[in-house]
Amino acid sequence: MRSLLALFSAVNPFAVAVALWPRERRTLMAAAAAVACACAIGSAAVSRPVLDGLDVTPGTFRVAAAVVLGIAGARWLIVGAPSVAAEGPSAGAGRVAVPLLFPVLVTPQLAIVSMSTGADHGVAVVAGGAAASLAIAWLAAVVSKRHPVGWTAGVRLAAALAVAVALALAVDGVKTV
């Protein structure tokens, strides 16, 4: 359950919606979400070789993932999610790359949480958690939205969850034999 919450808070669908305010095109967002999901699954799939290559144990990596997730959560809590909808091309594959994938969906926190979860619980958990979180992010980005108040509150709620999950991950990582 904690792994799924970590993936959800790393994606932060509310932050995705606010960053792409007021709404993103369905097909472009679907393509971006699919690529982001593939990146998360890919990170999980290579987690063990990467950890071996870095000479770090899963417990140590979990602490690093907690710090990255915690910083992202703290940033959302303090400054919210700035809008990047006007950046990049207005349509086409270029828009999938910027701003949908970078900087909105494929983030350091999603990559490292996916890798850590993959090392601890396997690829299937990451595939399920990332797919569900990114599906919610897709929905949040494409629905019609009028008043940002509820959405920005959601950003901070998910951010608080990110900080809490990060603390739990850090404690667990530190306590790993």
Place this chain on the structure above:
Amino acid sequence: MRTSTRVLSVTALWVGSFGALRISLLAPEGCPDVTPAALEASAVAAGAWIERGQGDDGRYVYEYHRDDDRVVSAGYNIVRHAGVTMSLYQLARAGHPEVVGTADKALAMMLDNVVPAGDGIAFVDSDTSARLGASALMAAALAQRRDATGDDRYDEDLRALGRFLVGQITTGGQMLNLYDLRTAAPSPGQTSRYSTGEAAWALAQLHNFFPDEGWDVPARHVLDYLATSRDEVEALDFAPWPDQWAAYTLAELAPWGLDDHHVRYAEALSERFGMLVRYESQKDGWPLPFIDPRARGAGLGVWVEGLGALARAADSDDRLADVRTALDDRMVCGASLLAERQPDRREAAAWDAPTLVEGAWFRYDVTRMDDQQHALSGLLAAAGELGPVGP
């Protein structure tokens, strides 16, 4: 923001994040490849340092500063004297009986300094008080000697030391650190974070040698206190305090069966020792050793000792099976760091007194005899040489 600027900022964020992590939390955990034979050889070298430093009175070189070739004897600590002697008997148990002569000479010094205390005897260096730890580690030394040699000539001394230890136990399993020789009574109010575990381990070893004499009752009483309330009562931060003596006690009593709270304590100790060794293993590259210096030989040795004892406990208790492999991994990693950091003859030759450098662990160019004691014990544990004593 322009697309090119965004791409650059994202790239900088990713590279910067990884770089910052790589030199801090994700610094490589360096665990050199090492064989059990190499670990044992490192322990033998530590034992040789202790032997070379022994004087005619049975005492060892207490502290040595290699930068100005200075031996420090002031403040010679008899608790550490007993502990170093105990580690030599552990080395003898591991198949190196050649060190028994040195250890026996140090034991003779201890036997010359025991006095009646409580219902038994205590090892002292004062006319006014007896310290719990000195008698506890003397008893531990006698127990390791008995296991190493099969010689039972000191059994009555061992029992008498055990009776003194039992007299220091208060309600709840807490142990008082001092015994007032003038009033012939334990001194109330003073405890030691080290001595309680040392005494528990000594009592557990007594139980393993003399299982029909009831030593398990006080041993388990003190272990219960260590496992459930010591950290809170004695205000030790970040529980559990990394007590390798408590780990030794768990290993000694595990074949007789542990309670659930003992198992939880063993798991918590495993986590603590594991974390300490993982962090220490990250100190081989820049910049961590400059921010937080490498641990002393005694510090790292204690952690490896603890992991080794917990691994032995896990051998006897299936409830610890989940952590068994990780305990081995961490123990061998810590021991390999010890072996790597130990100066060999070639390195020692560069200093003014090579015989006081070879085989010892230095921090800031200073070594103390307990650096060698704990490192030696940890190395033997990692080489698979130590376990519960007994007939």
